[in-house]
Amino acid sequence: MKALAAGWGALYDEGDQKWRWRMGLSVEPQNEAVDLLRRLVQAPGLSGQEAAAAAVVEAQMLRLGFDRVWRDEVGNVIGERRGDLPGPRLVFEAHMDVVEMGRREDWSVDPFGAALRDGKVYGRGAADTKGSLAALITALGSLERAQIRGSLFAVGSVGEETLEGAGLRHALEALQPQGVVVGEPTGCRLAMGQKGRARIVFWARGRAAHSSTPQLGENALIKAAEIVRRVESLPLPEDAWLGRGVMAPLFIQSEPLPPLSSTLPHACQVVYDRRLVLGETEESVLGEYRRALADVPGWELAVEEVSFETYTGRVLRAPDFHPGWHMPPDSAWVRGAVSALEGAGIDPRPHAVPYCTNASTAAGEMGLPALIFGPGDIEQAHVPDEYLAVEDLLRGVEGYRALALGLPLALASQGA
Numbered sequence: 001m002k003a004l005a006a007g008w009g010a011l012y013d014e015g016d017q018k019w020r021w022r023m024g025l026s027v028e029p030q031n032e033a034v035d036l037l038r039r040l041v042q043a044p045g046l047s048g049q050e051a052a053a054a055a056v057v058e059a060q061m062l063r064l065g066f067d068r069v070w071r072d073e074v075g076n077v078i079g080e081r082r083g084d085l086p087g088p089r090l091v092f093e094a095h096m097d098v099v100e101m102g103r104r105e106d107w108s109v110d111p112f113g114a115a116l117r118d119g120k121v122y123g124r125g126a127a128d129t130k131g132s133l134a135a136l137i138t139a140l141g142s143l144e145r146a147q148i149r150g151s152l153f154a155v156g157s158v159g160e161e162t163l164e165g166a167g168l169r170h171a172l173e174a175l176q177p178q179g180v181v182v183g184e185p186t187g188c189r190l191a192m193g194q195k196g197r198a199r200i201v202f203w204a205r206g207r208a209a210h211s212s213t214p215q216l217g218e219n220a221l222i223k224a225a226e227i228v229r230r231v232e233s234l235p236l237p238e239d240a241w242l243g244r245g246v247m248a249p250l251f252i253q254s255e256p257l258p259p260l261s262s263t264l265p266h267a268c269q270v271v272y273d274r275r276l277v278l279g280e281t282e283e284s285v286l287g288e289y290r291r292a293l294a295d296v297p298g299w300e301l302a303v304e305e306v307s308f309e310t311y312t313g314r315v316l317r318a319p320d321f322h323p324g325w326h327m328p329p330d331s332a333w334v335r336g337a338v339s340a341l342e343g344a345g346i347d348p349r350p351h352a353v354p355y356c357t358n359a360s361t362a363a364g365e366m367g368l369p370a371l372i373f374g375p376g377d378i379e380q381a382h383v384p385d386e387y388l389a390v391e392d393l394l395r396g397v398e399g400y401r402a403l404a405l406g407l408p409l410a411l412a413s414q415g416a
Contacts, residue, residue, distance in 0.1 A: 032141070033397050034121065034390060036060050037134035038114035041123035045097055047162035050075060051311040053096040053130075057137065057156040064141030066154070075312040076171045077156040081140050083148025087408040091153045091175060092140060092400060093168055093358060094133035094183030094374065095160035098125035099382050106384035120387040128381035129160075131388040132183025132374035132396065139400035149408035153177065157358060159316060163306045164197070165361025166316040172362060178411055179333065179369040180362040181403055185376030185388075188395045190341060190350040192334050192371060193326030195242050196276030196364060197356035198285060198303055201269060202227050205298040208266040217264045218298070221254050224268035227299060228252075230292050231272070239277045241326040242352050246275035271304070275354065276324045285321075322356050323364035333369040336410020337403055344402035346395060353378070369411075373399055 036056070043052035054077045061069040061079035068080040077096070101111040101124050109115045111124045121131075137154050153175055158167035172180065184191075204224040209217025231247065238244035250273050254265035274285060282303055289301055307317035327334050334350060342348040353372060363370035375396030376388045 032064070033134050033138040033393050034116070036138060037121050037126065037131055037388065037393060038116065040096075040130040040134060041114040041121065041126055042112055044112045044124060046100065047097045047159045048308050048310055050096040050158050054156065054311070057096065057133065060137055061141070061154065064137070066141065071312070072170055072174060073312060074167055074170045074314045074316060075158045075310045076167055078171055078175070079137070079140070079154045081143065081148055081152045081154075082145070083150055083152070084146050085149040087148075087150025088178035088411045089151045089153065089175060090404070090407055091155055091172065091177040091180045092136040092183065092404065093155040093157055093171070093180065094129040094136060095158070095167070095358065096130070096133065096156045097159060097161045098128070098130075099161050102384060108385055116390075119390050121390065121393070122385060122387045124386055126380070126386050126388040127185045127376035128378075128386070129183050129185065129374060131185070131376050131393050135375055135393055135396035136181075136183055136400045139397045140404060142397075143401065143404060147405060149412075152404050158310050159308055160358055162308045163316060163318060163320065164322050164356055165358045165365070166318050167310070168358045169361050169366075172366060172368070177368065179407060180359065180371075181400070181407070182357050182359040182362065182370060182372045183374040184353070184357050184372050185374050185378050185381060186353065186372055187377055188346055188373065188375055188392060188399050190337055190348060190371060190373055191353045192329060192350040193241055193352035194324060194357055194359060194372060195245075195352075195354050196280065196322045196324035196360055197320075198274040198276060198282070198322070199306070199320040200272045200274055200285070200289070201302055201304050202231075202272070202289075203300045204268040204270070205300070206264065206266050206268070209264045211262045211264055214264055219264045220268040221265050223296070223298065224252065224254075224270050226296060227293060228270060230296075231289060234288065234292055237277050237280065239279070242277045242324050243354070245277050245280070246273070248273045275356075276322075278324050278326055280324065282319065282321045322360035325360065325364040325370070326352060327363070327369065327371070331369070332410045332414035333407070334371070336406050336413070337371055340402040340406025341399055343406070344398045346399050346402070371403075373403065
């Protein structure tokens with residue numbers, strides 16, 4: 001693997017980034033993966049703006065000979081590889097959208113230039129999650145039909161950075177798979193669970209008055225401070241698999257905005273990010289805060305509802321609540337994945353991740369066997385000079401190949 005990565009410098013002229021993808025030239029899978037990652041980074045797109053990346057994904061699936069390639073109504077790109085052997089339907093997915101680049105001056109490279117330097121591909125989305133997408137498409141496209149059991153689907157999904165799972169759900173409902181592998185930067189370590197996430201909004205209601213006579217009104221900001229005090233005093237749940245939950249304040253804003261001169265705020269909003277452990281539901285989480293604030297008058301809370309318009313014009317809308325989940329480590333599904341990765345020379349020790357992914361929908365909501373696996377480090381996500389090491393990318397290709405071949409056997413052993 002290291003020898004492969006060390007040879008990349010000779011393939012590209014990076015002094016002035018004169019890189020061209022040679023359309024139609026037959027190259028090895030490792031070359032395909034790097035080329036594809038770079039073209040994906042050069043096709044930026046926030047949630048709802050993934051059309052350029054979708055075109056790159058669609059073209060590459062067709063180029064690699066996928067049996068079917070199509071876009072669904074919300075803009076997910078789906079490619080199918082059919083095998084000669086009977087078996088399950090498995091989905092390998094990574095999202096196409098990225099977050100904002102942030103301040104351009106914080107980057108030492110073009111955020112969308114896909115520079116290849118010192119064995120790393122730089123650019124927004126390189127690690128999160130265009131590296132996973134490039135690796136899984138390359139891996140599935142490199143398999144011979146005689147090796148494949150059942151059908152393997154590669155999915156480039158939309159909207160994950162705005163609303164996890166909303167885009168992927170459409171693909172899963174149509175494909176009805178027996179298992180899902182979600183591509184996220186795990187350092188090519190197998191993740192068999194994750195914390196969930198919820199965005200919770202508290203509103204404190206008051207009554208406006210002149211700030212020289214505050215006794216005539218009710219300052220909503222003071223009430224919000226009491227809400228925060230009580231919320232911060234509550235113990236957070238924990239479990240053996242996912243650890244302790246998290247409740248982090250993100251945002252506070254009083255009304256009217258901008259503040260009127262010498263006027264008490266009549267309302268105040270506080271937004272929290274809650275990281276969820278196993279067993280927590282929307283009802284159980286909100287119920288805990290309702291009980292804690294029962295004697296405080298004039299407040300409301302809810303899970304925020306998020307919506308966005310996809311690049312195909314469909315509006316996706318859902319509560320921003322994504323449950324935590326964990327696969328049993330002794331299940332045939334996990335044991336099969338561990339065995340497959342070990343056979344490919346990849347560290348097979350499974351773990352759980354603290355961040356939220358599309359797998360919350362697949363496993364936490366739809367009850368599908370799921371895993372998280374992908375090249376890159378989560379610490380590279382959303383930061384300036386984001387990068388993915390070529391060595392990790394190639395390890396990801398081998399990992400996805402191993403999972404695509406091993407998981408169907410694992411599902412067959414448990415009668416799926």
